[in-house]
Amino acid sequence: MTAPVPVVTIRGLDFAYNGSPILRNVNLEIAARDSLCIVGPNGGGKTTLLKLILGLLQPTRGEIRVLGERPEKASLRVGYVPQYAHYDPLFPVTVLDVVLMGRLDRLAIGPYTRQDREAARAALAEMGLADLERRLFAEISGGQRQRTLIARALAASGELLLLDEPTANIDAAAEEHLFEVLKKLNQRLTVMLVTHDVGFASKFFKSIACVNREVVIHPTSELTGELIRNMYGGDIRMIRHDHRCAEGGHCSHGLP
Amino acid sequence: MDFLNALADPAIPFLRYALLTGIVASLAFGIIGTYVVARRITYIAGAISHCVLAGIGAGLYCQKALGIDWFGPLTGAIVTALIAALIIGLVSLHANQREDTVIGALWSIGMATGLLFIAKTPGYVEPMSYLFGNILLISQADLWLVLALDTVVAGTALLFYHQLLAVCFDEEYARLRGIRTDLFYLLLLCLTALTVVLLVRVVGIVMVIALLTLPAAVAGSFARGLWQMMVLATLCSMLFISSGLAVSYSYDLPSGPTIIVVAGLAYLLVLAGKRLLHRRTGQPKGIA
Numbered sequence: 001m002t003a004p005v006p007v008v009t010i011r012g013l014d015f016a017y018n019g020s021p022i023l024r025n026v027n028l029e030i031a032a033r034d035s036l037c038i039v040g041p042n043g044g045g046k047t048t049l050l051k052l053i054l055g056l057l058q059p060t061r062g063e064i065r066v067l068g069e070r071p072e073k074a075s076l077r078v079g080y081v082p083q084y085a086h087y088d089p090l091f092p093v094t095v096l097d098v099v100l101m102g103r104l105d106r107l108a109i110g111p112y113t114r115q116d117r118e119a120a121r122a123a124l125a126e127m128g129l130a131d132l133e134r135r136l137f138a139e140i141s142g143g144q145r146q147r148t149l150i151a152r153a154l155a156a157s158g159e160l161l162l163l164d165e166p167t168a169n170i171d172a173a174a175e176e177h178l179f180e181v182l183k184k185l186n187q188r189l190t191v192m193l194v195t196h197d198v199g200f201a202s203k204f205f206k207s208i209a210c211v212n213r214e215v216v217i218h219p220t221s222e223l224t225g226e227l228i229r230n231m232y233g234g235d236i237r238m239i240r241h242d243h244r245c246a247e248g249g250h251c252s253h254g255l256p
Numbered sequence: 257m258d259f260l261n262a263l264a265d266p267a268i269p270f271l272r273y274a275l276l277t278g279i280v281a282s283l284a285f286g287i288i289g290t291y292v293v294a295r296r297i298t299y300i301a302g303a304i305s306h307c308v309l310a311g312i313g314a315g316l317y318c319q320k321a322l323g324i325d326w327f328g329p330l331t332g333a334i335v336t337a338l339i340a341a342l343i344i345g346l347v348s349l350h351a352n353q354r355e356d357t358v359i360g361a362l363w364s365i366g367m368a369t370g371l372l373f374i375a376k377t378p379g380y381v382e383p384m385s386y387l388f389g390n391i392l393l394i395s396q397a398d399l400w401l402v403l404a405l406d407t408v409v410a411g412t413a414l415l416f417y418h419q420l421l422a423v424c425f426d427e428e429y430a431r432l433r434g435i436r437t438d439l440f441y442l443l444l445l446c447l448t449a450l451t452v453v454l455l456v457r458v459v460g461i462v463m464v465i466a467l468l469t470l471p472a473a474v475a476g477s478f479a480r481g482l483w484q485m486m487v488l489a490t491l492c493s494m495l496f497i498s499s500g501l502a503v504s505y506s507y508d509l510p511s512g513p514t515i516i517v518v519a520g521l522a523y524l525l526v527l528a529g530k531r532l533l534h535r536r537t538g539q540p541k542g543i544a
Binding site: 054055056075076078080082087088090091092093094097098100101102104105107109110111112134136152156 | 290294296415416417418419421422424425426428429430431432433434435476479480481482484485
């Protein structure tokens with residue numbers, strides 16, 4: 001039996017923008033159905049790493065393989081979930097039309113097929129948004145918009161789900177809901193997520209990639225104050241704000 | 257009533273042509289106006305419309321000074337509008353910055369070139385009707401051309417509705433789904449250019465932006481999605497043009513400015529109405 005193809009393989013990757021290095025000597029391997037959280041300070045290269053994997057940016061040096069192919073070729077098999085806050089808040093588009101965009105690669109001309117519509121509706125139902133399909137994307141809540149974008153990625157039936165800062169601008173309850181959704185999806189998909197919220201990272205992910213110029217992977221259990229200090233480069237003041245408390249006080253795997 | 261009688265009067269066919277043109281062309285105005293408002297590229301439409309004067313001037317000059325009969329003002333307008341759209345599109349796709357400078361430059365260079373051509377064209381040319389429009393000058397032959405342009409614009413926009421929607425709403429994601437977003441963006445700008453040529457015929461260069469965006473803005477206040485906004489914007493545009501024509505005929509006013517004032521008043525009324533409703537119910541309705 002041959003070993004399964006890793007979902008993402010990065011070897012000796014450098015990326016520089018206008019001559020200034022953003023990422024240096026990145027080596028990364030993500031296995032199928034892994035869940036990886038990318039954390040690090042702003043400007044550390046988290047989003048750059050994501051865009052390299054999507055094929056939106058080209059590495060200066062080194063190699064990336066996504067699902068065994070070059071990123072640009074693999075992008076149709078990747079479900080990408082951008083930050084919902086990037087969208088024009090007044091754009092007149094319905095929830096169903098947003099989700100249908102996940103099927104754009106199957107569309108030649110004219111309207112979508114019945115099959116595409118069914119796939120979009122199934123994805124909406126899976127995200128618990130079935131009765132919102134005719135609502136405007138602009139008028140639903142932040143958490144619902146986030147799940148609409150995940151539904152769009154699911155409608156595209158990708159094998160790897162990439163999320164960019166999904167916890168930004170949503171409230172604690174919506175974040176909790178998102179976490180449940182991802183946990184379920186992780187049973188059949190590989191999940192990669194960029195966040196600056198380390199508390200969120202520790203709750204769900206099997207491994208954590210700390211990105212600050214260089215990329216270091218840790219199992220979640222190693223996430224300690226020492227590690228975070230290294231990652232952010234220097235002493236930082238930490239405030240605990242766990243969303244849930246166990247009966248015996250704060251979660252045991254929280255920060256010390 | 258006078259207006260309806262006049263429409264039926266065989267002695268003044270130009271009024272029927274004007275009304276028919278307005279109603280037919282409203283389809284393109286509504287569809288493209290919706291994309292322009294949703295994608296927020298009104299200023300690009302403005303630049304294209306002012307560039308059209310260069311084409312009109314060149315066409316007049318070619319016909320009257322050089323004797324090139326086939327290159328008239330309308331051909332000139334179509335060619336320049338498409339060139340302006342492609343220049344602005346390529347700049348915004350590849351240069352990232354200073355897009356507004358290029359747009360501003362094209363805007364005034366287009367006008368200046370047009371006025372220079374007109375100044376050097378033998379015989380007296382009245383630039384006013386190009387700047388402020390005169391729908392009553394439309395002939396039967398023009399009506400066929402308007403119909404053809406309208407069919408091209410509306411047909412293309414509807415066939416690629418979902419691609420254009422995706423490129424306007426989320427360009428990066430559309431690209432990841434394998435859509436040639438650069439080509440579709442240029443296509444949208446070219447369709448906008450052809451629509452602008454139609455609009456110049458109806459309300460003139462200076463007021464193009466108003467008739468392109470006001471119906472879509474009114475429609476945006478009620479529409480539940482882009483598709484509905486297009487239908488409503490088309491209906492609004494038909495209503496504004498026909499009632500504007502009726503008012504201008506009844507009170508002997510120039511047609512272009514009357515149509516724009518009617519559209520502007522309707523827009524202000526809708527805004528005021530929404531504010532009142534909003535205050536009473538506390539619930540925002542629709543968008544834009």
